[in-house]
């Protein structure tokens with residue numbers, strides 16, 4: 449299961465705060481699945497993760513647009529991959545057993561760590577430079 453560690457910091461505080469919140473929400477979903485909690489509780493946590501992901505991607509997209517980020521199209525494509533994966537789960541969540549949800553969560557975690565270490569780290573460095581005085 450994913451846990452926060454500072455290798456995930458990208459150095460731009462608003463994004464780091466959202467990533468930390470996302471790790472917490474994914475952790476909660478993981479715990480509910482592992483505990484065998486009521487399906488309604490599992491799905492509540494899943495929808496919270498999906499909502500947070502969508503809001504966070506909008507936040508990054510807005511920052512990329514406002515700062516004129518050159519890597520925006522590639523970055524948005526990576527986001528699209530995760531959104532498609534989440535949508536395919538959410539569309540038929542009532543037919544998906546907990547075990548499959550755990551596997552999907554594993555995909556989300558690997559995607560997140562890879563994406564943060566590469567794409568978001570580059571974006572973070574760009575945003576730090578963009579917001580620094582005297583740029």
Ligand SMILES: [Fe+2]
Nearest residue numbers: 467504508568
């Ligand atoms: Fe991000």
Ligand SMILES: [Fe+2]
Nearest residue numbers: 508563567568
């Ligand atoms: Fe991103």
